[in-house]
Amino acid sequence: xxxxxxxxxxxxxxxxxxxxxxxxxxxxxxxxxxxxxxxxxxxxxxxxxxxxxxxxxxxxxxxxxxxxxxxxxxxxxxxxxxxxxxxxxxxxxxxxxxxxxxxxxxxxxxxxxxxxxxxxxxxxxxxxxxxxxxxxxxxxxxxxxxxxxxxxxxxxxxxxxxxxxxxxxxxxxxxxxxxxxxxxxxxxxxxxxxxxxxxxxxxxxxxxxxxxxxxxxxxxxxxxxxxxxxxxxxxxxxxxxxxxxxxxxxxxxxxxxxxxxxxxxxxxxxxxxxxxxxxxxxxxxxxxxxxxxxxxxxxxxxxxxxxxxxxxxxxxxxxxxxxxxxxxxxxxxxxxxxxxxxxxxxxxxxxxxxxxxxxxxxxxxxxxxxxxxxxxxxxxxxxxxxxxxxxxxxxxxxxxxxxxxxxxxxxxxxxxxxxxxxxxxxxxxxxxxxxxxxxxxxxxxxxxxxxxxxxxxxxxxxxxxxxxxxxxxxxxxxxxxxxxxxx
Amino acid sequence: xxxxxxxxxxxxxxxxxxxxxxxxxxxxxxxxxxxxxxxxxxxxxxxxxxxxxxxxxxxxxxxxxxxxxxxxxxxxxxxxxxxxxxxxx
Numbered sequence: 001x002x003x004x005x006x007x008x009x010x011x012x013x014x015x016x017x018x019x020x021x022x023x024x025x026x027x028x029x030x031x032x033x034x035x036x037x038x039x040x041x042x043x044x045x046x047x048x049x050x051x052x053x054x055x056x057x058x059x060x061x062x063x064x065x066x067x068x069x070x071x072x073x074x075x076x077x078x079x080x081x082x083x084x085x086x087x088x089x090x091x092x093x094x095x096x097x098x099x100x101x102x103x104x105x106x107x108x109x110x111x112x113x114x115x116x117x118x119x120x121x122x123x124x125x126x127x128x129x130x131x132x133x134x135x136x137x138x139x140x141x142x143x144x145x146x147x148x149x150x151x152x153x154x155x156x157x158x159x160x161x162x163x164x165x166x167x168x169x170x171x172x173x174x175x176x177x178x179x180x181x182x183x184x185x186x187x188x189x190x191x192x193x194x195x196x197x198x199x200x201x202x203x204x205x206x207x208x209x210x211x212x213x214x215x216x217x218x219x220x221x222x223x224x225x226x227x228x229x230x231x232x233x234x235x236x237x238x239x240x241x242x243x244x245x246x247x248x249x250x251x252x253x254x255x256x257x258x259x260x261x262x263x264x265x266x267x268x269x270x271x272x273x274x275x276x277x278x279x280x281x282x283x284x285x286x287x288x289x290x291x292x293x294x295x296x297x298x299x300x301x302x303x304x305x306x307x308x309x310x311x312x313x314x315x316x317x318x319x320x321x322x323x324x325x326x327x328x329x330x331x332x333x334x335x336x337x338x339x340x341x342x343x344x345x346x347x348x349x350x351x352x353x354x355x356x357x358x359x360x361x362x363x364x365x366x367x368x369x370x371x372x373x374x375x376x377x378x379x380x381x382x383x384x385x386x387x388x389x390x391x392x393x394x395x396x397x398x399x400x401x402x403x404x405x406x407x408x409x410x411x412x413x414x415x416x417x418x419x420x421x422x423x424x425x426x427x428x429x430x431x432x433x434x435x436x437x438x439x440x441x442x443x444x445x446x447x448x449x450x451x452x453x454x455x456x457x458x459x460x461x462x463x464x465x466x467x468x469x470x471x472x473x474x475x476x477x478x479x480x481x482x483x484x485x486x487x
Numbered sequence: 488x489x490x491x492x493x494x495x496x497x498x499x500x501x502x503x504x505x506x507x508x509x510x511x512x513x514x515x516x517x518x519x520x521x522x523x524x525x526x527x528x529x530x531x532x533x534x535x536x537x538x539x540x541x542x543x544x545x546x547x548x549x550x551x552x553x554x555x556x557x558x559x560x561x562x563x564x565x566x567x568x569x570x571x572x573x574x575x576x
Contacts, residue, residue: 102556235544307522332562339572344502363499377525379533
């Protein structure tokens with residue numbers, strides 16, 4: 001087994017046992033990138049020199065006998081909407097094609113404090129709006145399991161890089177499923193944390209009340225380690241909530257016997273592919289055999305989630321993206337005769353079609369005469385969905401559901417049909433609407449050879465419970481295999 | 488539902504090319520048909536999460552980012568200021 005295939009936990013052990021140096025680990029992953037990146041296309045910016053010097057620092061500390069943080073020396077890929085000081089942060093948009101932040105995002109700074117090694121910035125749907133990575137203005141990212149298929153989105157680069165062993169860990173962001181859905185499509189682990197548990201400072205805002213940064217990994221333990229490192233109260237984000245997650249990663253292998261899982265019938269009905277339904281139910285049976293109680297539950301407002309999500313997220317996006325006007329940063333149109341013309345041309349040339357659709361939808365639902373009919377109704381539905389989840393958690397420790405209605409689709413298949421594309425988020429958006437944590441893990445393979453994913457959803461701040469159940473299932477499977485990239 | 492796409496685009500400070508208007512029009516209408524599926528609901532009020540109200544940081548005087556650092560991303564700059572077209576005659 002090559003170093004680049006190993007988990008962060010195993011590499012950490014090897015580092016401390018002097019079986020591998022941070023420099024060797026980094027070179028191994030950089031070598032893997034050179035080998036497979038032309039077929040995957042996950043990275044927008046590579047930071048090899050930064051990576052090598054960061055790895056050298058870890059090796060120096062190790063040689064001096066200094067203590068290392070759990071993730072020291074572990075190579076990391078970062079989604080391109082997470083600010084990295086002095087490293088391009090484009091959000092895969094033409095409008096930020098040259099933007100270099102003058103500060104680090106909180107979550108990224110936490111990862112660097114651990115001594116992690118930055119490999120580079122990875123592709124995404126422009127401003128995290130999309131479910132396939134095809135809305136990137138920069139490049140096409142392919143599913144490492146089959147290059148004709150999408151990696152999912154919007155954190156498609158994060159999931160593809162980890163699945164292809166082009167990174168040991170990655171940071172992504174999840175507004176309506178953007179960590180979990182690509183994790184499912186690429187056969188890796190993706191955690192969307194409780195809203196407020198990870199600071200959004202330095203995450204380029206899409207929908208501030210829903211956005212959350214989280215980890216992508218090949219093992220549940222690795223996802224837990226990275227989450228534990230980036231969680232915490234940050235005065236720079238007024239919505240960040242203090243919560244002590246100490247010992248979370250160390251506790252994920254605790255027994256699951258006696259825990260209760262709810263299966264919401266609305267997530268297994270029409271629109272969900274038969275093979276996906278069967279795979280998730282088989283996983284529930286496997287957990288049942290471990291002493292977990294499985295029961296059917298109902299979340300009756302589930303079908304309304306997609307509508308509420310697109311109203312709320314687009315409303316917030318239309319406001320958040322008003323800052324891109326060609327004045328302070330990024331692209332400015334070359335020819336204009338007035339300020340208004342400069343704004344309009346800059347934004348029209350700088351944004352892609354999906355971003356324009358969302359800005360216009362948000363503008364529409366907030367416009368005079370429509371606010372009550374759309375935005376207010378969506379916010380009321382948000383309360384109802386959150387209340388239904390809270391009621392369900394009174395009777396179970398976690399909720400199990402498919403992450404997406406099916407496996408990855410072909411490149412181009414849904415590109416020109418926004419509604420079909422939005423339907424890929426139908427299983428994930430309600431979790432963001434309710435502010436809950438959920439982890440997606442692989443649970444089988446479809447007829448097309450692509451991974452099937454399922455998500456374990458927890459009550460607020462109950463990441464420990466869902467990660468324990470995820471780790472128990474992972475053990476039953478004997479671990480999750482990375483993508484086998486065929487020449 | 489019929490929407491005035493040119494009006495919405497203007498409010499959004501977007502200029503949609505003539506030849507793209509019909510496509511945007513039909514896509515936006517189908518999206519709005521989808522979001523219209525929300526049922527009427529009793530107005531129980533909407534507000535912040537009562538368990539986790541936002542915590543504002545103290546208003547303290549502290550060193551901030553350097554002006555030159557921030558301005559290095561501006562498309563056009565002169566004498567430490569961002570250059571924009573004339574806004575007042």
